[in-house]
Amino acid sequence: MSDLILxxxxxxxxxxxxxxxxxxxxxxxxxxxxxxxEMIHDAEPDVGYLHRSIEYIGEKCTYEGFMPYTDRVDxxxxxTANHAWASAVEALANLEVPIRGEYLRVISDELNRxxxxxxxxxxxxxxxxxITPFPYALRERxxxxxxxxELCGARLTYNYHRIGGVGWDMPQGWRDKVLHFLDRFEPIIxxxxxxxxxxVIFVKxxxxxxxxxxxxxxxxxLVGPNLRAxxxxxxxxxxxxxxxxxxxxxxxxxxxxxxxxxxxxxDRFWVRVEEWKQSVSILRxxxxxxxxxxxxxxxxxxxxxxxxxxxxxxxESARGDMFCYVVGDGTANAYRTRFRTGSFNAMxxxxxxxxxxxxxxxxxxxxSFDIVAPEIxx
Amino acid sequence: MQPKDVYTLLxxxxxAETVFDFSEDEISKHEPFCFVKADKLRDVCQVxxxxxxxxxxxxxxxxxxxxxxEDKLLSVYHxxxxxxxxxxxxxxxxxxxAPIIPSVASLWKTxxxxxxxxxxxxxxxxQGHPELKxxxxxxDWVGHPLRKxxxxxxxxxxxxxxxxxxxxxxxxxxxxxxxxxxEKPHIVESKDQ
Numbered sequence: 001m002s003d004l005i006l007x008x009x010x011x012x013x014x015x016x017x018x019x020x021x022x023x024x025x026x027x028x029x030x031x032x033x034x035x036x037x038e039m040i041h042d043a044e045p046d047v048g049y050l051h052r053s054i055e056y057i058g059e060k061c062t063y064e065g066f067m068p069y070t071d072r073v074d075x076x077x078x079x080t081a082n083h084a085w086a087s088a089v090e091a092l093a094n095l096e097v098p099i100r101g102e103y104l105r106v107i108s109d110e111l112n113r114x115x116x117x118x119x120x121x122x123x124x125x126x127x128x129x130x131i132t133p134f135p136y137a138l139r140e141r142x143x144x145x146x147x148x149x150e151l152c153g154a155r156l157t158y159n160y161h162r163i164g165g166v167g168w169d170m171p172q173g174w175r176d177k178v179l180h181f182l183d184r185f186e187p188i189i190x191x192x193x194x195x196x197x198x199x200v201i202f203v204k205x206x207x208x209x210x211x212x213x214x215x216x217x218x219x220x221x222l223v224g225p226n227l228r229a230x231x232x233x234x235x236x237x238x239x240x241x242x243x244x245x246x247x248x249x250x251x252x253x254x255x256x257x258x259x260x261x262x263x264x265x266x267d268r269f270w271v272r273v274e275e276w277k278q279s280v281s282i283l284r285x286x287x288x289x290x291x292x293x294x295x296x297x298x299x300x301x302x303x304x305x306x307x308x309x310x311x312x313x314x315x316e317s318a319r320g321d322m323f324c325y326v327v328g329d330g331t332a333n334a335y336r337t338r339f340r341t342g343s344f345n346a347m348x349x350x351x352x353x354x355x356x357x358x359x360x361x362x363x364x365x366x367x368s369f370d371i372v373a374p375e376i377x378x
Numbered sequence: 379m380q381p382k383d384v385y386t387l388l389x390x391x392x393x394a395e396t397v398f399d400f401s402e403d404e405i406s407k408h409e410p411f412c413f414v415k416a417d418k419l420r421d422v423c424q425v426x427x428x429x430x431x432x433x434x435x436x437x438x439x440x441x442x443x444x445x446x447x448e449d450k451l452l453s454v455y456h457x458x459x460x461x462x463x464x465x466x467x468x469x470x471x472x473x474x475x476a477p478i479i480p481s482v483a484s485l486w487k488t489x490x491x492x493x494x495x496x497x498x499x500x501x502x503x504x505q506g507h508p509e510l511k512x513x514x515x516x517x518d519w520v521g522h523p524l525r526k527x528x529x530x531x532x533x534x535x536x537x538x539x540x541x542x543x544x545x546x547x548x549x550x551x552x553x554x555x556x557x558x559x560x561e562k563p564h565i566v567e568s569k570d571q
Contacts, residue, residue: 048514055499056523094407218435218460221488234460309408312456314438323439323456336524340439340492348491377514 012036018362020049026123026366027373029347035359043354043362045347051377058326058337063089063305064163066337071157073339074375077116079108079148080317082161084324084339087242087313089163092328095302100293101165102244106286108151108160110279111178114185115144116318117272117279124269124367125196128205133196140188143181150174165299175287182280189276197273206269207260210353210365217263220352221345224320226369229255229271230263236316248285250278265368272370306330319343319370343375379464381410384432391425392418397468411454411467419470420480426457426466427485433461437486440493442500444474446526451477451502472502481507499524 019030028049034042054073058066070085071078083105090097097105122137145155150171152160160167196202212222217230227234235252237245253274255267308330315322319342327336346369354362379387381402388397396418402410414422426434438456445452453470470479481504483490493504494513501522504510512519520531530539 048512048516051514053523059524092408219487221437221486232460239463309403310411311408312439321438325439325441325454325456327443336441336443338439338441344491345488348488 013041016359018043019046026371029366029371029373029376031362033359033362038358038360040354040357040359040362043351045350047347047373047376049377050374052374054339054378055337058334060333062332063093063307063334066334067162068157068159070339071159072374073378074317074319074322074341074343074372075156076119076372077112077318078156078158079105079112079160080315080322081339082158083109083243084313084315084317084322085326085337086161086163087315088311088324088326089305089307089334091311091313092309092326093163093302093305093307095164096300097165097243098293098297098300099244100169100290100295101298101300103286103290103293104166104170104298105161106243106245106248107170107178107283107290108148108158108166110283110286111144111148112158113318114276114279115141115148117276118144120318120367120370121192121196121269121272124364124370125202127363127367128202130196130199130202133192136188136192136195140185143184147174147178147181150177162299162301163305164302167299169296169298175290178283178287182283186277186280189273189280193273197270203259203266206266206364206368207264209260209265209361210357210368211261212263212349212353214263220349222320222349223342223345224316224318225271225275226268226320226342226346228253229267231255231257236314236321240314242313242315244286244289245282247289248282250282250285253278265364268368268370306332317342319346319372319375339378341375341378343369343371343373344378346371347376379431379462381412381464381466384464384466385410385412387429387431388412388422388425391429392422397422409465409467411469414468414470416470416472416479420482420485422468423482423485431462432466433459434466435460437482437488437492438465440489440496442496442502442524444500444524444526445471446474449474451500453479453496453502455482477502478505479503480505481510483507498522501525 013034013036016033016035018033020028030046032044032046033040054069057069067085070081073081118137118141122134125133148158149155152158152167212230214231217227217232231254233252233254238252253271255262255271259266307328310327312325323340325338326334329335350365354365385400396415398413400412426432434457436458438458441454443452443454450471451474455468457466472479479502481493483493491513493507496502497504497510498512498514499522521528532539
């Protein structure tokens with residue numbers, strides 16, 4: 001990469017450097033932007049600043065020992081990264097997870113999804129200039145962090161899931177605390193909608209901006225909320241159920257184009273707000289059903305884990321379909337591990353869809369994809 | 379559609395020499411896969427996308443695997459169809475010293491960065507890729523780290539890549555060093571006793 005920060009070229013084009021330390025890039029990402037005044041002609045992403053060679057580490061650790069590292073794949077929603085790795089290894093070694101372990105996984109996943117969407121939505125509003133919703137969302141996230149801390153001892157990098165189950169059962173009285181939180185949180189979604197989602201300035205800013213058609217979204221490999229905002233009715237939890245997701249009754253919100261076209265930035269925001277509601281519904285059902293499972297039976301600890309062959313798992317993370325592929329060669333370490341994450345695919349779409357946007361709108365586009373930098377670089 | 383049926387259909391549509399070695403493990407229930415010849419990869423992908431019974435519109439992932447013992451590099455393609463909700467896995471095997479595979483970036487746009495990443499970390503040359511350069515590592519990095527025989531350079535831009543071990547300086551942590559009388563760990567005696 002050229003080290004030039006600012007440079008005038010032929011015609012009216014100007015090359016501007018954005019990042020790596022830019023407050024609205026959600027981590028360390030750099031863009032090399034060619035603009036004509038305020039109009040973006042090209043925004044080339046330059047990633048890799050947070051590359052910590054997770055896949056290489058995975059080859060050097062034992063299967064169990066790699067679990068804490070998977071937290072670092074996506075630190076905003078670490079539970080689902082845990083889940084992806086555990087599921088892939090369980091598929092490889094043909095392990096069964098006790099039913100209570102599966103419920104605890106779902107509960108922890110969904111709590112983490114809510115807190116991850118809190119960051120996504122709050123930060124998106126803040127990037128655009130609305131400061132108030134951010135502390136509103138972060139306050140709710142604090143409650144979830146407290147709950148998860150009580151469950152597994154950590155507030156950000158949980159290392160809660162294990163191969164064959166989860167690390168600990170839920171503590172005494174924890175179920176009631178989660179239910180109490182859900183009762184509190186549900187009215188706050190409505191409050192959040194009044195505050196920002198249906199705010200006329202916000203809607204005018206994001207409606208019609210950078211719409212992505214369903215066909216393009218699939219071709220670019222967008223996953224999760226970004227894909228559903230484009231009108232593709234697909235959710236791994238419902239359509240290829242893993243864990244115990246087939247026992248819950250929930251809806252999959254898809255983009256309606258209510259404030260413009262289907263798949264615009266506002267739809268991507270709205271889909272995440274609706275997912276909050278669905279997560280609350282799943283949590284209520286899971287907390288109800290977990291009472292019927294035998295207490296204390298949450299982890300089938302594998303005695304000798306030296307699987308051979310290959311397997312993959314697909315987990316609906318907060319940023320969409322997380323793909324984890326693992327090849328085993330009959331030793332205690334994996335031969336090859338691979339994580340393909342939602343942000344990685346979303347990042348490469350930015351170059352195409354930023355063309356013709358204003359410079360200030362690029363920030364909104366990045367935020368609407370809910371990009372987390374370590375998930376791109378791993 | 380089951381992977382076996384996809385495989386049979388591909389053999390009919392392309393030819394039996396291009397798509398070969400279907401392996402299915404009944405006991406382990408791992409996802410079955412087949413091999414595809416490198417030079418015909420684009421033809422096979424074209425069928426996978428355009429055939430209405432298959433309609434693999436989503437490329438889940440491209441993974442490079444270094445098979446050092448067999449002197450091969452694998453490129454594994456996981457495909458998924460949103461229309462039919464089925465999955466298919468195919469592998470392309472190329473020699474380690476000339477790892478050239480046709481790029482599929484024009485068929486699935488998501489392949490663009492994934493091929494760049496595999497080129498970066500494993501050195502697989504995807505021919506026909508619009509912009510095949512390093513993605514995660516710096517442009518002037520030497521070597522491809524996920525290759526099994528990769529040895530890191532001592533220096534990168536005059537910065538040392540290895541850290542001098544502080545543990546090695548303390549003889550008590552050095553397992554190989556025979557301990558002598560004078561080098562025993564110094565224990566401070568409590569004054570209370």
